[in-house]
Amino acid sequence: MPILEGEGVTKYFGGLAAVSNVDFYVDEGEIVGLIGPNGAGKTTLFNLISGALVPKSGVIRFQGANITGLKPHRICKMGIARTFQSVKVFANMPALENVMLGSLFGAPNSVAPAEAVREATALLDFVGLSAVGATPAKDLTLANQKRLEVARALATKPKLLLLDELMAGLNPTETAEAMALITRIRDQGITIFMIEHVMKAIMSVCDRIMVLHHGVKIAEGTPQEIATSKKVIEVYLGE
Ligand SMILES: Nc1ncnc2c1ncn2[C@@H]1O[C@H](COP(=O)(O)OP(=O)(O)O)[C@@H](O)[C@H]1O
Ligand SMILES: [Mg+2]
Structure with missing residues (x-):
């Protein structure tokens, strides 16, 4: 059973579908990467998981329990912690x-x-x-x-840790240290879902990667599959 799963998760800001009908899962013990261009909806998805925002539709489950729309402090106490992009x-x-x-x-x-x-x-x-x-x-x-x-x-x-661009703004030494830290956290038995732009980090640390573009999940797979996906290269890696 996945520790975290979402079905049809959708969030609008006015007329903009920031997260659109996204299905996702994170298995216990995994390090899953979430990538995509700026404005793809990555942080919004984390805000929906952590309770900072409430989805318009869709369901989010943590350890089998429906957490959709619960307040952030309740979700935190259930075992989901996060860091912030800023x-x-x-x-x-x-x-x-x-x-x-x-x-x-x-x-x-x-x-x-x-x-x-x-x-x-x-x-x-x-x-x-x-x-x-x-x-x-x-x-x-x-x-x-x-x-x-x-x-x-x-x-x-936490049982699940959400990291939002932990490596943004870090120099290469600090980035390497952050990568090592993430691995040590996972070795403590904590599952990790991480948004990251530093490809070297994503590719070497993650077991699996999910790609968002304009709020839509456009790809999902192993680092190798993502690195060679035509679609992903076109919208993101090729930039
Ligand atoms: N609180 C908000 N109010 C209005 N629009 C927002 C808000 N938060 C994010 N957005 C918009 O939603 C889209 C997705 O943003 P975000 O989730 O921050 O993307 P990412 O983290 O992938 O860069 C962007 O177009 C952004 O401008
Ligand atoms: Mg973001």
């Missing part, structure tokens, strides 16, 4: 406290503050930020703010 950290709050928020407010079971500190400390270490726990988030580099978002998402103890 990082959303609490700028003046120290890194450690940013991560604690995930434990305190996003986890399925309530966590005492002392336990939240322990969890956040371990997660900062896991993402490579143990040296900057006391630093206000706004003073971290973009790469480190992105790691911080990952740590905060992990603090909610």
Whole structure:
């Protein structure tokens, strides 16, 4: 059974079908990539999965349960966490406290503050930020703010992690580190659905890739199949 599946998922903004009748699934333990040109509807699909937006029609199921239209905090507590294309950290709050928020407010079971500190400390270490726990988030580099978002998402103890352009704006070294981090997260038993433009990362990290174009799913397959798909090259890779 897929951990996440969608059937006929559709979202309009005015007359624009940002996501149009999209079927998708993510199997437990997979790393699935979501690619497509700017404006294809990728972030909108993540907003529909995480509850930030409600679809006009279609059904989204997580671990077999219908989550369509549930509020974001409920979906988070059920086990879906996310990061954002433009990082959303609490700028003046120290890194450690940013991560604690995930434990305190996003986890399925309530966590005492002392336990939240322990969890956040371990997660900062896991993402490579143990040296900057006391630093206000706004003073971290973009790469480190992105790691911080990952740590905060992990603090909610997700079964599924949605990553929206984690590598955008990172240099090659930081990109390689982000790729390694994604693999380590999957090795912890967390399923990953990731939007990415960095093809090298997508092709080497993902088990399977899905392609959106103008809100429509135009291809789905292994990295090899996607890299050689005429349709995908025409609308996206060939750019
Ligand atoms: N909140 C919104 N209101 C109106 N239009 C939106 C909104 N969010 C996204 N769109 C439009 O929906 C389309 C898909 O956007 P988005 O999902 O952000 O694409 P992607 O993440 O693939 O670049 C774009 O045409 C975008 O301008
Ligand atoms: Mg986007």
